[in-house]
Amino acid sequence: MIEYIKGELTELTPAMAVVEAHGVGYAMNISLNTYSAIQGKKEVKLYAYEAIREDAHTLYGFVNKKERELFLLLITVSGVGPNTARMVLSSLSPSELCNSISTGNERMIKGVKGIGLKTAQRIIVDLKDKIVALGIAEEIPVGGSVQAPVNNQVKDEAVSALTMLGFAPAPSQKVVVAILQQQPDAPVEEVVKLALKQIK
Numbered sequence: 114m115i116e117y118i119k120g121e122l123t124e125l126t127p128a129m130a131v132v133e134a135h136g137v138g139y140a141m142n143i144s145l146n147t148y149s150a151i152q153g154k155k156e157v158k159l160y161a162y163e164a165i166r167e168d169a170h171t172l173y174g175f176v177n178k179k180e181r182e183l184f185l186l187l188i189t190v191s192g193v194g195p196n197t198a199r200m201v202l203s204s205l206s207p208s209e210l211c212n213s214i215s216t217g218n219e220r221m222i223k224g225v226k227g228i229g230l231k232t233a234q235r236i237i238v239d240l241k242d243k244i245v246a247l248g249i250a251e252e253i254p255v256g257g258s259v260q261a262p263v264n265n266q267v268k269d270e271a272v273s274a275l276t277m278l279g280f281a282p283a284p285s286q287k288v289v290v291a292i293l294q295q296q297p298d299a300p301v302e303e304v305v306k307l308a309l310k311q312i313k
Contacts, residue, residue, distance in 0.1 A: 118174070119158040122151060130174055132157060141174030142195075144202035150176040164195045173199065180207050183244075190239045192232045201225050201236075214240050263293035271304040280312055288312050 118141070120134030127148045132139050141159055143151075151157045159174030160181045173195060175181040180202060187198035201210065204225040213221040214237050222233040268289050275285040288308045292299065299307070 115161040115163055115172070117158055117160045118172075120156070122154055122157045125152065130157070130159065132159060132174070139172055141172045142199060143174045144180065144199050145204075146180060146202055146206055147174060147176040162195075171195070183207055183210060186240050186243055187236065190232070190236050192235065197227050200227055211244055213237075214244055217241075263290055264297060267299070267301050267304060268293055270301045271308065274301070274305050275308055275312070278309075284312060 118132045118134050118139050120132045120139075122130060123133045123138060124131035125148070127145055128142065130141050130143050130147070130151065132141060141161065143159070147159070151159075159176065160178055162173040162175070162181060162184060164171040164173065173184065175184065184195075184198050184202060187193050187201055188195055193201075201222070205213065205221070209221070212218070217237050219230065219233040219237060222228055222236055223230055228236075268286070271289045272282060272286050275289070276282050285308065288311045289304055292304050292307050292311075296303075296307075
């Protein structure tokens with residue numbers, strides 16, 4: 114299986130990228146998310162998924178592993194093929210999709226062209242636990258507003274430190290996530306210091 118293709122971006126449309134590697138041009142179907150991320154770049158590295166059918170071999174390209182993981186999860190849902198999965202990832206960013214699934218927002222998913230209510234409900238039911246298990250779910254927002262993703266490594270270390278200091282994990286996590294959303298680049302020790310001032 115092809116893991117990724119790295120090379121010169123020779124052609125780009127909102128639906129396809131041609132990446133030349135060692136003299137071979139690979140046509141890769143992409144989402145609008147990937148298109149936006151690689152626009153204007155000369156060299157790219159796209160994670161690949163190969164859809165092999167009797168009548169066609171099709172390559173799909175993704176700007177990062179998270180988008181590919183979501184794509185692979187989507188195509189496990191009955192009624193969702195590779196093209197529909199790509200349409201979902203073109204209509205919603207990975208974090209919007211994760212938030213829609215984790216909060217059961219079927220209206221948001223049903224807004225994607227080609228997705229009916231039954232399919233939207235199936236996506237939520239089938240994938241809710243999987244996105245959490247894979248660690249690709251965003252922080253579930255309080256009150257349903259979309260929040261920026263946070264640095265999970267810093268978050269986990271800070272929560273762990275606060276727990277060792279005797280604070281309960283749930284309130285610690287809430288405070289740490291809030292701090293990291295305001296200061297995404299803060300190091301662990303800074304986050305812990307700020308949290309200590311805020312935890313009641």
